[in-house]
Amino acid sequence: MPANPTPPRRLIAHLDMDAFYASCELLRYPDLRGEPVVIGGGRRHQPEPQPDGTRRYARLADYAGRGVVTTATYAARAFGVHSAMGLMKAAALAPQAVLLPTDFDLYKRCSRAFKAAVAELAPVIEDRGIDEIYIDLTEVPGAQDTIGHDPLGGARALAREIKNNVQRATGLTCSIGVTPNKLLSKLASELDKPDGLTVLTLDEIPTRIWPLPVRKLNGIGPKAGAKLAGLGLETLGQLAQCEPEWLIERFGQSYGAWLHRAAWGRDERPLVTDSEPVSMSRETTFDRDLHAVRDRSQLSAIFTELCRRVAEDLQRKGYVGRTVGIKLRFDDFKIVTRDLTLPANTADFASIRQAAGQCLKRVDLRRRLRLLGVRVGNLHRADLPELPSRRSTRAPARPGRPMPKPAATTMLVAREPGLFDDLPDETAN
DNA sequence: TCTGGGGTCCTAGGACCC
């Protein structure tokens, strides 16, 4: 056996499309270039073609509803508008901004096109959703080359080529970060947005990474960010100076240790180039909060429709699942989930509807509902043989947790057996 | 004028099995 040669240093890129949905829209509405444009909301605000060949766009000021901003152009961001902001709030900041509905089919086409353009140059790609990917450049010819005095010149040149290829193929710009791992590349791709290219080595962590707020780190969200702030830790540099034991005491073994490693830019995770979906779901927020009894027929129709769409998604993509679940968001924003594991895989509408109905019976429905969702998990590809489950051959699942027994309003719930479950008119076909 | 929709992963307790 020959001795193992030292493995080449890892060169990992993170590529993030700039204001992706909005940029896709600008490809077909070039007259909006440079304008504040916001993507979000339902289908009620399609641009209307005018007799003179121009288009009439909806303005944010005209919007009424519960939608949020999905993406905003940089011109709109200048007004303080950003993703996940309520559209009504965005309208207060930038009433004159153009509002476009989301068109996922368009974005999916652009997504496939940019990923294909990257794959021509670097085929090892981890999908991270519609608008971003990780790329392993380690083994790409030329990526490890020194150019002039720049030991990362080859990597830099390759990243530039990737950006050019994406631009040629889609007309869209992206930002790329190249570092020794995914965690740092994700941070690096943001440092020079839009149309950015940032190559970082480990020596640059103190100067380039440590000044950043902790929230920039992928894995520190609102909760952890607030807790860290409460401990006086605002930047990654401050986090890095903490003793691991001190962090573990406050954040638990796993997360505490990770926080420390992450602040030092340590991350050995490989790219995941083949992943199978774990679950598929459909959910909807109502225009107004609905009550299980008073709005029963409306809820029943929505519930059934969600089940139908999940079944359709599963069948179209060729998956079956064994766990059916529901999700409810009440008017106070509290979320409740229930699920039920079936004896066998299914992608069948009637089975999903039936199981989801069983789940619904275990929820106290006195509060009004804001959102309803249906999910199928435990997915397997439909064309693969079903693995025998030890569980499924045994006794039937024990009954779910009983519904809490409310006092005065019990009658309201109890006299509607099954609530909006199992209505023959909704489930007939 | 509050706060979408589609996901993943983790934790934790109890059931159940060996």
Next chain:
DNA sequence: TCTGGGGTCCTAGGACCC
């Protein structure tokens, strides 16, 4: 009447991400 431990599955909730 008292004593195990390990492992997996199921369920519910929650954090986080795009």
